[in-house]
Amino acid sequence: MAAVCQETVKPSDSGLAPVNGLEMYYEVYGEGEPVILLHGAYMTIDLNWSQLIPVLSGNRKVIAVEMQGHGRTADIDRPFNYKDLASDIAGLLKHLDIDKADIIGYSFGGTVALKTAIDFPEMIDQMVIISTAYKLEGWLPKARETFHSLQPGFLDNTPLKAEYDKIAPNPGDWTAFVEKFIAFDKLNYDLEAENIKNIKSPVLFIMGDNDGVDLSHKTEMYKLCGGNVFGDVEGLPKSQLVILPGKTHVGLMMDTEPISAFIEPFLTNTPARESFFGQEKH
Numbered sequence: 001m002a003a004v005c006q007e008t009v010k011p012s013d014s015g016l017a018p019v020n021g022l023e024m025y026y027e028v029y030g031e032g033e034p035v036i037l038l039h040g041a042y043m044t045i046d047l048n049w050s051q052l053i054p055v056l057s058g059n060r061k062v063i064a065v066e067m068q069g070h071g072r073t074a075d076i077d078r079p080f081n082y083k084d085l086a087s088d089i090a091g092l093l094k095h096l097d098i099d100k101a102d103i104i105g106y107s108f109g110g111t112v113a114l115k116t117a118i119d120f121p122e123m124i125d126q127m128v129i130i131s132t133a134y135k136l137e138g139w140l141p142k143a144r145e146t147f148h149s150l151q152p153g154f155l156d157n158t159p160l161k162a163e164y165d166k167i168a169p170n171p172g173d174w175t176a177f178v179e180k181f182i183a184f185d186k187l188n189y190d191l192e193a194e195n196i197k198n199i200k201s202p203v204l205f206i207m208g209d210n211d212g213v214d215l216s217h218k219t220e221m222y223k224l225c226g227g228n229v230f231g232d233v234e235g236l237p238k239s240q241l242v243i244l245p246g247k248t249h250v251g252l253m254m255d256t257e258p259i260s261a262f263i264e265p266f267l268t269n270t271p272a273r274e275s276f277f278g279q280e281k282h
Contacts, residue, residue, distance in 0.1 A: 009054045016072075019091035020084065025072035026065045026092060030057030034101040035267065036089065037064040038109030040253065041181060042160045044071035044167065048106060051256035055264070063101070065092060067112065069177045074169045080184035082191070086115035090123055102267055104128040106253050111191070118195045127203045128263050129221075131211045131252050135190035138217035143249075147185045152178050197224040202238035204266040206259055208247030218243065240266060 011027035018024075027045055035056060039048035045064040056062050067085055069075035078084060089112065093101060102125050105113030110132030117124040133139050139147070152175055155161050165171045203225045207218050218241065222228060226237035242262050244252060252259070 017092050017095040019088050021076050029062040032060045034061045034098050036101050036103050038105035038112050040107035055260045082115040085112045086119050089116045090120040100125050102126045106130040107132050117199050124201050127201045130206045133213050136188050140214050143212035150182050205241045207243045208252040209245050211249040
């Protein structure tokens with residue numbers, strides 16, 4: 001994994017938040033404006049965010065979570081669905097007395113982030129969406145074929161299983177958790193274009209050029225969020241699109257340095273917003 005920061009940071013706070021029947025595990029790092037991190041499928045805080053947390057927590061309050069069934073958050077008798085998962089994130093923010101936060105989500109976590117902004121717009125400020133689609137059809141046919149062909153043992157000899165065995169409250173639940181999540185991954189989903197268009201938060205989309213999300217879907221999401229304009233005349237939109245070359249879905253998240261190089265200026269509003277002709281796009 002490409003490292004931007006060799007420093008190891010420890011959380012200033014951690015715990016289990018009672019949210020919608022879950023005991024949701026979270027960690028807090030640093031001080032400043034809050035930003036919440038949502039991991040990808042089967043991942044944990046450490047596996048997904050260990051390289052980015054030291055960078056962000058230098059001047060931000062970082063809240064990293066483990067969602068339903070992942071890591072230290074035990075599963076409950078509730079199917080996986082984006083509406084409930086988004087409600088969990090809103091519930092956690094309320095538990096932590098945070099009225100509004102920026103949000104960064106990767107893959108599965110990116111879709112949860114989009115749903116959170118749709119259902120709880122008053123709680124989400126700026127968004128960073130990394131390598132995901134707002135609907136199943138946004139993934140390439142080969143990606144959808146892979147989702148449908150996964151078998152419960154496909155992760156047994158990976159760091160994902162090793163980490164689960166180490167930190168999960170019930171390590172013996174691994175196979176049942178994977179089976180349940182595979183079933184969820186096969187379901188058709190669509191957060192709907194109109195809902196994406198109505199998101200008021202500025203969105204930074206970070207994608208790989210070969211990450212399994214159809215190129216047309218990447219540009220569609222950006223257009224729905226105000227992108228694809230003649231910026232010299234109309235001014236730059238609030239949202240941005242980054243497509244990193246030579247990056248797969250997994251490889252993109254492993255390359256923290258270029259990701260952080262785009263995230264930090266976006267969240268601090270440092271990119272120029274004015275056009276050459278002095279106009280500004282809102």
